[in-house]
Amino acid sequence: MDAQTVEQDDVHKTIYDYLVEHSGVNVSGGIDPEENLLDSGILDSLGIAEITEFVEKTFDIAIDEDEITSQNYRTVTAFTAFCREKIAASAK
Amino acid sequence: MSSKVKADLILIHAPAIYDFRNRDDFVLGWYASQESSNVTPIFEMHPLGFLSIKSFLGERGLDVKIVNVASLMLKHPTLDVEKLLEHLEAPVIGLDLHWLPHCQGSVEVAGLVKKVHPESFVVFGGIVSTYYAREMMQYPQIDGVIRGYDTLEPLASLVDQAKRGVRGRFAVENMIYKDKGEVIDNGHSYTPEVLNDVAIDWSKMFPKTSSLLNMPNLMVLPNTGCQQSCGWCSGSRWAYQRMMNVEKKTVFHRRSEQLAREIMTFPKTESPLSVYTLQAYSESSPRLLDYLAAVADSGVVKSVSFEQFRLTKISVLKQMVEVAPNLDIYINLSPQSHDVEISRLTGRGTYTNEEMEEWIAAAMDIGIKGVYLWYTIGMPKQTHASVMETVAYSARLMERFPNDKIIPTIFGMVPFLDPGCQWFEEPDQHGYTVFHRDLESHRKSLTQPRWRDAMNYETKWMKRDEFLPSMYEAMQVMANHKADYGRITKRSIDIVNGRIDHLRHLTTSIDRAMDADGRLPASLRREIGAHNDEILSYAADVALVKKPLSGRWYDDHTVPREIIDACVRERAAA
Incomplete structure (x- = not known):
């Protein structure tokens, strides 16, 4: 996907849909955008590695190991914001 | 030279094989342990005992520092280890030989330590050190071995004496050592009732x-x-009674107060x-709760x-669940085989599969978060067909x-059967053949091109040549079942399949080349080298998720950046 074509809502929806499909726990009731993905088990270490690889490929961005922090990955909202920043930076 | 790391005792953790870097003469494989621990095949995790030693001697006013050479070598591939060791300074330098896969690397690194610090007393500890204590005296780089399941008091005594300038005739319980070339055995009398009376x-x-x-x-x-x-375990009651100078009492607990302090x-x-x-x-249940x-x-x-x-x-x-409602509680069971007869022969088998399944259902209802089940290849009466039936049962x-x-x-008991365990000591009675008995044979085996030559045992039911194909098939089919049932993702299974297929290709190519003319062709060595470089570049778990080689409790916390930089630069410049 060309980074410049990624609309903000698309980023959120892409991440949300991925998490619902690949979550480590049952999230059939949906995921609250502010729910802690780490404490809830929606993301474990395997899930973190996989969603990182997924957004890197999908949004054509590069994420450093030291950016894979609980601050950036804590909630859908936080992770979406982080990805948007990376997309914006890569488009410059 | 830049600054030094000084202490009364420096504990060094060596890689399983020294030097594992840039090796293209054997394959570092994905066999077993990486399934459960976030470590590479050079086993950079040091024993927990290092931390107990540090705390215990610290309470006695002795300064202990832990240097994880294995971890540093992984993180800094151009690290000059000898230069690094020159920056260490202590009257006593200790190394662990607790798990047998470290037998090659620990003795080699001890040699480097002795070369640059001939005045320091080089001492070993751990279960394997206890078993091979006398044989270890043949290595000039090893000055002493402290035997036992708890070496805190003897080690404190050794460091205290060495710090005061004692260089021979040590009054240290459990130690066998050399004094001007003479081997002196102080016996094995220190067997404390309370284990490691300290908090990490x-x-x-x-x-x-x-x-x-x-x-x-x-x-x-x-x-x-x-x-x-359990016949395969050197930490068993049977093994402790023969190795640790204990009789009726073979379990040694830490005090609850120390556990509470640690928490x-x-x-x-x-x-x-x-x-x-x-x-x-x-x-006991009360202590557990x-x-x-x-x-x-x-x-x-x-x-x-x-x-x-x-x-x-x-x-x-x-x-x-009641006392810890906010914790995710996981239980690990290790039936070893789905076949209850095999399970019983391993020392387990106290429940049937039906009983286990009913128990799992009840545990899930109660609120236990998950259950891990461990199955092992290399057990008595276990054939390849039985191994694959265990995998099929796991799918069900x-x-x-x-x-x-x-x-x-599922994983293989590879490459070694523990020295000191019942099946190692009485192989014939249990259907086992043991190929390497002494320490030196094990050391040499680890760098053999053929994977099967490293193995120190086979069984009547599975020969050495059968282990690797059986393991790869079992692990691969198991991983695919896990993907089918949502335990790992479809994307991960592609990585697993690719990795195992490549390992299968490399190991069979090595066998073929060695059979043909006893050497590895250059093209194959390049493939092996590239594989080893990749597998060592990250710690990987069951799905081969690449993880950074840092942030783990056993990674090095001691050596300052300036020393690492100096050692890396100097080697690069050389």
């Missing part, structure tokens, strides 16, 4: 912020020894903290795991519990 300080073991790929986890060891006599040091981490409780099977309540009260732990031999009583499971189990975290894992 975990407060500074994790970086303030670290990559989430390495979720922080730590281990607690509430006891050592065992009441069970108080658990740090508040940015990422969820996990605690693995080793040997929980030897704990008290421990769990204390972990819950710490307020910093997300999940806690327990090892259990038997199916924990349902009433106890209920109490566990996952099918029965589609939405629960029931995680079966």
Whole structure:
């Protein structure tokens, strides 16, 4: 996907849909955008590695190991914001 | 030269093989341990005992520093190890030889230590060191071995004496050592009733912020020894009675007060903290519950795991959930085989599969978060067909519990059967053949091109040549079942299949080349080298998720950046 074509809502929806499909726990009731993905088990270490690889490929961005922090990955909202920043930076 | 790391005692953890870097003459494989631990095939995790030693001697006013050479070599591939060792300074330098796969690397690194610090007393400890203590005296670089399951007092005594200038005739219990070339054996009389009477300080073991790929986890060891006599285990009752100078009592617990103190040091981490409780099977229910309540009260732990031999009583499971409602509780069972006859022969088999399944259903209802099941290849009466039936049973189990975290894992008991265990000592009686008996044979075996030559045993039911193909098939089919039942993702399984297929190609190519003319062609060596470089570049778990080689409790916390830079630069310049 060309980074410049990624609309903000698309980023959120892409991440949300991925998490619902690949979550480590049952999230059939949906995921609250502010729910802690780490404490809830929606993301474990395997899930973190996989969603990182997924957004890197999908949004054509590069994420450093030291950016894979609980601050950036804590909630859908936080992770979406982080990805948007990376997309914006890569488009410059 | 830049600054030095000085201490009264420096504890060094060596890689399994020295030097593992740039090797293209044997394959570093994905065999077993990486399934359960976030380590590479050079086993950079040092024994927990290092931390106990540091705390215990620290309380006696002795300064102990831990230098994880294995971890540093992985993280800094151009590190000049000899230069690094020159920056260390201590009257006593200790190395662990606790697990046999370290037999090559630990003795080699001891040689480097002795070369640059001939005046320091080089001492070893650990279960394998205890077993091979006398043989180890033949190596000029090893000055002494302290035997036993708890070496805190003897080691404190040695360091205290060495610090005061004593260089011979040490009054140190459990130590065998050399004094001007003469081997002196002080016997094995120190067998304390209470294990490691000290609390590990975990407060500074994790970086303030670290990559989430390495979720922080730590281990607690509430006891050592065992009441069970599993034939393959050198920590068993049978083995302890022959190695550790103990008779009726073969389990040694730590004091509850020390466990409570230790739990108080658990740090508040940015990422969820996990605690693995080793040997929980030897704990009484009241102690287990008290421990769990204390972990819950710490307020910093997300999940806690327990090892259990038997199916924990349902009433106890209920109490566990009640005392720790906010913790994710995982139970680890190790039936070893789906076949109850084989399971019994291994020392387990106290329940049938039907009983286990009913227990799992009840445990899930109560609120236990998940159950890990461990199956092992290399057991008595176990054929390849039996191994694959274990895998098939695991699939049926996952099918029965589609939405629960029931995680079966199978791995090979490779490359070694523990020296000191019953089957190693009485192989014929149990259907085993042992190929390497002494330490030196094991050391040499680890760098053989052919994987099967490293193995120190085979069984009447599975020969050495059969192990690797059987392991790869079992692990691959198991991983695919896990993907089918949602335990790992479809994307991960592609990585697993690719990795195992490539390892299969490399190991069969090596066998073919060695059979043909006893050497590895250059093209194959390049392939092996590239594979080894990749597998060592990250720690990988079952799905081969690449994880950074840092942020783990056993990574090096001691050597300052300036020393590392100096050693890396100097080697690069050379």
